[in-house]
Amino acid sequence: MSTPPGPSQGPGKLNAGAAKAFPHIDLDGHDLPPSPAPSSPRNGRKYALATELVYTESKDQYGASSMPIYQSATFKQTSANGGSEYDYTRSGNPTRTHLERHLAKIMNAGRALVVGSGMGALDVITRILRPGDEVITGDDLYGGTNRLLTYMATNHGIIVHHVDTTIPQRVKDVVSRKTAMVLLETPTNPLIKIVDIPSVAKIVHEMNEKALVVVDNTMLSPILSNPLDLGADIVYESGTKYLSGHHDIMAGVLAFNDPAIGDKMYFTINSTGCGLAPNDAFLLMRGIKTLAIRMEKQQSNAQAIAEFLESHGFRVRYPGLKSHPQYDLHWSMARGAGAVLSFETGDVALSERIVEAARLWGISVSFGCVNSLISMPCQMSHASIDAKTRKERQMPEDIIRLCVGIEDVDDLIDDLSRALVQAGAVTVTLDGFHAKGAAEAIAQIPIEESDAEASTS
Numbered sequence: 324m325s326t327p328p329g330p331s332q333g334p335g336k337l338n339a340g341a342a343k344a345f346p347h348i349d350l351d352g353h354d355l356p357p358s359p360a361p362s363s364p365r366n367g368r369k370y371a372l373a374t375e376l377v378y379t380e381s382k383d384q385y386g387a388s389s390m391p392i393y394q395s396a397t398f399k400q401t402s403a404n405g406g407s408e409y410d411y412t413r414s415g416n417p418t419r420t421h422l423e424r425h426l427a428k429i430m431n432a433g434r435a436l437v438v439g440s441g442m443g444a445l446d447v448i449t450r451i452l453r454p455g456d457e458v459i460t461g462d463d464l465y466g467g468t469n470r471l472l473t474y475m476a477t478n479h480g481i482i483v484h485h486v487d488t489t490i491p492q493r494v495k496d497v498v499s500r501k502t503a504m505v506l507l508e509t510p511t512n513p514l515i516k517i518v519d520i521p522s523v524a525k526i527v528h529e530m531n532e533k534a535l536v537v538v539d540n541t542m543l544s545p546i547l548s549n550p551l552d553l554g555a556d557i558v559y560e561s562g563t564k565y566l567s568g569h570h571d572i573m574a575g576v577l578a579f580n581d582p583a584i585g586d587k588m589y590f591t592i593n594s595t596g597c598g599l600a601p602n603d604a605f606l607l608m609r610g611i612k613t614l615a616i617r618m619e620k621q622q623s624n625a626q627a628i629a630e631f632l633e634s635h636g637f638r639v640r641y642p643g644l645k646s647h648p649q650y651d652l653h654w655s656m657a658r659g660a661g662a663v664l665s666f667e668t669g670d671v672a673l674s675e676r677i678v679e680a681a682r683l684w685g686i687s688v689s690f691g692c693v694n695s696l697i698s699m700p701c702q703m704s705h706a707s708i709d710a711k712t713r714k715e716r717q718m719p720e721d722i723i724r725l726c727v728g729i730e731d732v733d734d735l736i737d738d739l740s741r742a743l744v745q746a747g748a749v750t751v752t753l754d755g756f757h758a759k760g761a762a763e764a765i766a767q768i769p770i771e772e773s774d775a776e777a778s779t780s
């Protein structure tokens with residue numbers, strides 16, 4: 324275990340003494356310079372999350388109200404045997420530690436760590452797998468996650484089961500003593516299906532107490548969900564999305580309660596050098612402070628847009644709509660619906676015309692940004708899932724994903740309406756307009772019915 328954080332006694336003899344009292348023997352048995360102290364988020368009063376996001380404490384020597392960027396690769400030691408809290412930024416950096424402690428607090432975690440991207444976080448997690456280990460994951464999940472797992476299955480002897488994790492029984496059918504990890508995403512990207520985290524975690528832990536339940540919380544962020552409180556062992560997310568909120572950095576976050584898991588993850592981050600750089604840690608910290616207010620606006624915009632599309636005859640996937648077949652399940656776990664929704668038109672070329680006709684909605688991958696984005700997942704974010712697999716998993720090629728930002732909602736609806744009309748997706752009448760042709764036909768099929776056929780094991 325890493326040494327616990329001590330009072331700020333300044334570097335030197337006291338810390339060197341502490342290092343001797345708590346020698347840090349790493350997983351390879353080496354006694355290396357100390358890692359940064361683990362986060363200690365639970366000191367003092369706990370405020371509401373919106374307050375905790377902006378409230379931070381640091382022991383800056385000048386009382387800086389914003390944590391300074393320690394843009395330094397190395398830290399001078401005061402004694403020949405090292406022993407100061409920081410020695411080298413790959414191993415630890417004060418700006419990064421400050422962010423990690425803040426994240427642990429808002430993620431309700433014992434410890435949080437930050438790395439260079441969301442995929443970097445998953446890479447750190449999956450390095451605990453050994454050849455022969457089995458991973459159970461969804462049949463609708465982010466394309467990059469699918470790509471990394473496929474790589475591991477092909478090259479590292481990991482066995483990956485893709486099942487419909489929205490049906491807990493499907494997980495139960497494949498979980499065994501060989502299961503090392505169950506990797507969940509909810510809502511799924513891009514089909515917006517909901518996974519019952521508590522039920523799946525219970526099944527998995529009852530059948531194999533060593534199996535780790537890992538949840539990708541990117542689609543909701545800690546403002547809306549804390550998967551560790553729902554039974555997950557590890558939660559990770561892309562800080563590139565809601566946490567930073569401006570699409571100006573890449574970042575990944577990992578959080579856990581078990582100190583042994585935290586130590587393993589820290590060991591990998593230090594060994595591979597994927598820790599978040601100080602400048603990006605500063606930007607992520609700044610972004611987090613406005614998470615609550617951004618999400619509030621993004622969500623209310625997303626709700627209005629989902630209702631607008633549904634009322635005009637489109638089949639919309641969004642957990643804020645009562646028509647979502649897992650509406651109650653979602654709200655039993657989360658504090659909001661998020662700001663990503665998808666809808667279908669029944670025709671790939673028509674969807675392309677809609678996307679290209681939009682002006683205010685930027686054609687871009689990613690989500691969680693203050694700007695609204697429109698994309699076709701099968702051709703963009705999920706293009707790394709090959710066409711055959713997409714077909715097997717019944718991913719609609721025409722699906723359009725909307726990632727809603729903080730603009731004026733009337734402007735967003737106006738731009739979308741114009742794009743739908745220009746693309747020929749709607750029949751215009753004196754009373755307004757309505758989805759036409761295939762889009763309308765699809766809207767008649769309840770989501771439950773068509774998705775039941777899509778469930779594979």
Ligand SMILES: Cc1ncc(COP(=O)(O)O)c(C=O)c1O
Nearest residue numbers: 440441442465512541561563574
């Ligand atoms: C659900 C989800 N998880 C993880 C990632 C990976 O995050 P990053 O792009 O920061 O590597 C993404 C998007 O990229 C995502 O959509």
Ligand SMILES: N[C@@H](CCSC[C@H](N)C(=O)O)C(=O)O
Nearest residue numbers: 465467688689690703704707
């Ligand atoms: N070219 C990238 C695509 C990134 S997709 C980003 C995001 N997760 C999303 O869902 O839009 C790649 O190959 O990873």
